Amino acid sequence: MxxxxxxxxxxxKGILETLYMTLxxxxxxxxxxxxxxxxxxVTDEKGILPKKxxxxxxxxxxxxxxxxxxxxxxxxxxPFTRFLxxxxxxxxxxxxxxxxxxxxxxxxxxxSSLKEVDPGVxxxxxxxxxxxxxxxxxxxxxxxxxxxxVGAAIAVTTILGYTAMAGFVGGGGLGGIATNYGYxxxxxxxxxxxxxxxxxxxxxxxEVGMRxxxxxxxxxx
Amino acid sequence: xxxxxxxxxTFINADNTTEAVRHVTLEIKDGEIFGIIGLSGAGKSTLVRxxxxxxxxxxxxxxxxxEDLSAxxxxxxxxxxxxxxxIFQDFNLLEQRTALGNVLYPLEISGYSKKDAAEKARKLLAxxxxxxKENSYPSQLSGGQKQRVAIARALALDPExxxxxxxxxxxxxxxTEQILQLLKEINEELGVTIVIITHAMNVVTxxxxxxxxxxxxxxxxxxxxxxxxxxxxxxxxxxxxxxKSEAVAHLEGNRFLRLVFDGQDxxxxxxxxxxxxxxxxxxxxxxxxxxVGDLMFGQMIxxxxxxxxxxxxxxxxxxxxxxxxxxxxxxxx
Numbered sequence: 001m002x003x004x005x006x007x008x009x010x011x012x013k014g015i016l017e018t019l020y021m022t023l024x025x026x027x028x029x030x031x032x033x034x035x036x037x038x039x040x041x042v043t044d045e046k047g048i049l050p051k052k053x054x055x056x057x058x059x060x061x062x063x064x065x066x067x068x069x070x071x072x073x074x075x076x077x078x079p080f081t082r083f084l085x086x087x088x089x090x091x092x093x094x095x096x097x098x099x100x101x102x103x104x105x106x107x108x109x110x111x112s113s114l115k116e117v118d119p120g121v122x123x124x125x126x127x128x129x130x131x132x133x134x135x136x137x138x139x140x141x142x143x144x145x146x147x148x149x150v151g152a153a154i155a156v157t158t159i160l161g162y163t164a165m166a167g168f169v170g171g172g173g174l175g176g177i178a179t180n181y182g183y184x185x186x187x188x189x190x191x192x193x194x195x196x197x198x199x200x201x202x203x204x205x206x207e208v209g210m211r212x213x214x215x216x217x218x219x220x221x
Numbered sequence: 222x223x224x225x226x227x228x229x230x231t232f233i234n235a236d237n238t239t240e241a242v243r244h245v246t247l248e249i250k251d252g253e254i255f256g257i258i259g260l261s262g263a264g265k266s267t268l269v270r271x272x273x274x275x276x277x278x279x280x281x282x283x284x285x286x287x288e289d290l291s292a293x294x295x296x297x298x299x300x301x302x303x304x305x306x307x308i309f310q311d312f313n314l315l316e317q318r319t320a321l322g323n324v325l326y327p328l329e330i331s332g333y334s335k336k337d338a339a340e341k342a343r344k345l346l347a348x349x350x351x352x353x354k355e356n357s358y359p360s361q362l363s364g365g366q367k368q369r370v371a372i373a374r375a376l377a378l379d380p381e382x383x384x385x386x387x388x389x390x391x392x393x394x395x396x397t398e399q400i401l402q403l404l405k406e407i408n409e410e411l412g413v414t415i416v417i418i419t420h421a422m423n424v425v426t427x428x429x430x431x432x433x434x435x436x437x438x439x440x441x442x443x444x445x446x447x448x449x450x451x452x453x454x455x456x457x458x459x460x461x462x463x464x465k466s467e468a469v470a471h472l473e474g475n476r477f478l479r480l481v482f483d484g485q486d487x488x489x490x491x492x493x494x495x496x497x498x499x500x501x502x503x504x505x506x507x508x509x510x511x512x513v514g515d516l517m518f519g520q521m522i523x524x525x526x527x528x529x530x531x532x533x534x535x536x537x538x539x540x541x542x543x544x545x546x547x548x549x550x551x552x553x554x
Contacts, residue, residue, distance in 0.1 A: 118311075118316075120309060120311050120313040121313045121315060121316070123275060123309075123313065124309060124313035124314075124371075125326075126302075127302060127306065127384075128302065128306060128307075128327045128378075129298075129300060129301075129303040129330070129331075129378075130330050131299065131330070134330045138329065138330065139315065142317050142318070143315060143316060145317060218316060218317045218360065219358070219360050
């Protein structure tokens with residue numbers, strides 16, 4: 001059975017949907033995850049604004065959410081998703097669970113990138129009379145930029161993997177196509193094609209991300 | 222500039238308590254270069270961090286220009302810190318910023334306009350001799366150049382005091398000398414009070430006016446560098462100043478060299494250079510001068526170690542220095 005014109009059209013649409021979910025999900029997760037990661041880093045007992053209470057509570061929430069497998073989370077937060085976007089089906093409905101699952105993971109990655117910044121450099125900034133905000137915006141984030149970009153390259157591919165899982169519960173995208181045609185109708189060809197496209201997308205995103213990260217790093221020039 | 226009254230700093234960890242600084246009282250005067258010397262673990266780095274409150278003393282008071290730092294609100298403390306900048310052993314430059322970007326940092330956080338900041342930063346880089354390196358990143362600079370950038374950055378806000386925490390410890394001797402020279406010039410030109418933390422006596426003798434010798438978190442001795450150097454009172458100061466005992470070990474054997482100098486050579490410290498260069502002790506047994514014709518010659522008999530390698534090094538050195546010499550057997554004195 002050859003792959004029909006209509007099938008190719010569906011795959012093309014699936015690619016666009018996957019990219020939409022991945023990029024929108026990543027973007028929103030970063031908007032929330034970066035501040036969270038910064039708070040986790042600076043409120044640490046060795047951070048610039050140690051606040052044990054805040055650090056421990058946030059850390060606990062982050063760990064709890066990260067412990068729930070994405071597929072279960074996806075189903076579990078459906079009432080919230082319906083409240084937010086009015087439906088639990090389709091690409092946009094995937095975004096709330098995607099963000100809920102990715103934000104804690106991104107926050108942890110951001111935190112660990114920021115913690116790699118040389119404490120001596122932070123000490124120097126403090127000795128120059130920097131405010132905590134100036135240290136965050138002018139020292140921590142810029143100095144951690146290459147590491148943050150590597151983290152983003154990893155995050156975007158992980159989130160892409162999540163979107164494929166979302167396909168199983170009506171989330172559309174390449175994951176949806178693989179589920180509907182590959183799984184339910186057992187069309188091996190379509191399954192293979194979607195997997196190949198997913199591999200290509202992951203590789204491209206990964207490569208582009210890493211290249212930007214390496215290029216942005218002034219440390220090894 | 223600084224006055225410390227009974228300052229102590231104790232670090233308490235889960236399993237041990239460390240008294241890094243114990244009851245330090247001292248005064249650092251306006252415009253002087255003040256050294257704090259001690260072996261590692263003596264508490265000197267902690268002490269210097271008490272001066273700008275990077276470490277808050279557990280006890281005692283620190284006054285900067287007459288004002289009690291512990292009484293300051295965070296905002297006021299930040300303003301005070303801008304008047305006493307700091308340089309570090311590991312330079313602590315922002316790796317993702319160029320040399321110019323690093324010097325711009327303190328200006329940016331203090332509300333300078335872009336144009337004024339750039340103008341001032343370039344002037345400072347020129348002052349430390351790096352006008353051609355403004356677009357280089359720290360990873361492209363040598364240790365000495367990085368410390369120069371750090372000094373330019375430290376001077377950006379026209380500080381009253383400059384705190385140097387082992388600022389030359391990561392540098393080779395020549396670079397150390399250049400950096401110390403630069404610090405001295407800054408002290409003389411700008412009147413900046415300089416506090417130098419070091420474990421190296423030569424850093425202190427080279428540029429400091431006064432020195433405090435630290436051991437076990439306490440000040441063992443404090444005074445003018447010359448006084449402490451000539452007549453150290455404390456055990457630790459003596460240990461840091463006197464040459465190692467190996468260097469004054471007994472010489473055995475009967476190998477001798479006769480050195481002959483003409484008038485020109487006499488201006489150079491040949492023997493001391495020889496000892497430093499060859500890392501070998503020599504014993505001066507005799508020396509005199511003789512007038513030969515119109516010229517005056519000096520001669521000297523040196524007893525040297527019974528060691529072929531050392532002898533070869535000495536000969537090699539003397540050849541290089543163009544000193545006339547001969548090996549003498551069985552010098553009887």
